[in-house]
Amino acid sequence: MKKKYTVILTIIFMVLAGAFELFQGTVAITPGEELKVHFLDVGQGDSIFIELPTNETILIDASIKDASDKIINYLKEEKVSKIDYVFATHPHSDHIGGMSAVIKAFDIGQIYMPKAVTTTKTYENLLLTIKDKNLKIKTAKAGNTIIDTDDLKLVVLAPNQDSYESLNNYSIVLKLTYKEKSFLFTGDAETLSEKEITGDVEADVLKVGHHGSRTSTSQAFLNKVNPSYAVISVGLNNDYKHPHQEVLDRLEKKNIKIYRTDQNGDIIFTTDGYNIDVKVEKWL
Secondary structure, eight states, rough: OOOHHHHHHHHHHHHHHHHHHHHOOOOOOOOTOOOOEEOOEEEEEEEOEETTTTSSSEEEOOOOOOHHHHHHHHHHHHTTOOEEEEEOOSSSSSHHHTHHHHHSSSEEEEEEESSSOOOOOOHHHHHHHHTTTTEEEEOOOTTTTTESSSSSEEEEOOOOOOOOOGGGOOOOOEEETTTEEEEOOOOTTTTHHHHHHOOOOOSSSSOOOGGGGGSSHHHHHHHOOOOSSEEOOOOOTHHHHEEEEEEEHHHHHHHHHHEHHHHHOOOOEEESSEEEEEEESOOO
16 A cells, blocks of 8 residues: 555656646757846836857846846846846836946946936936946947847847837837847837837747837737747736736737746746747746
């Protein structure tokens, strides 16, 4: 009888272990040639950390000020001492609120911002921090190529104008391609900006614009991107009721796998350029 129970427990353990492995990701990735994209759980904001196969790093946005400790600690746990490319997609506090603290904490290579100006204290503090570290801001606009090698490309697809009514439409939109796999990062770009993009937006992974707001991710744009995965960076029970149901409906109708930081915590995509593996901090 004891032996039978042992066998049963072993089978249960194997089933649970298999389920856990599936939860963690099961696609075989070639070691040493990975590109990793970390969508950080930073509440109602955005922060994306990228490890390139060249051993360089990218940070796109740094959420709200209260999230700065989380971002800094996360990067230190990843053994980061320098961020080679920093992108502040647009000057809203839920994207640049923690940026000053992050810039102070690490060596910075290049910093890119759109040609957008606001009078908020958060924005002013960021400019002062950049000045104090003797950094120079590079203006990002559509057509810029940041990285261009045989296997790895990073291009700017937006903004396409010098002036917008909404700060969201100044958002830097980036496409990162590694061999046969690609990621599209959209900041808070709204439908107007989506329509203006003339470059190739097709991507395997879409960072859904503006936290899943109905102002972004139009059907026409989604059809062009045609992603397999969508990531929504959003705070739990936020006041804006993001993500909006009509956006979720569009994604689900196209059978796109949806990940959300409010439900999944930190979300990590790993690719060798041919396969994509996804790991999440939690599953609801």
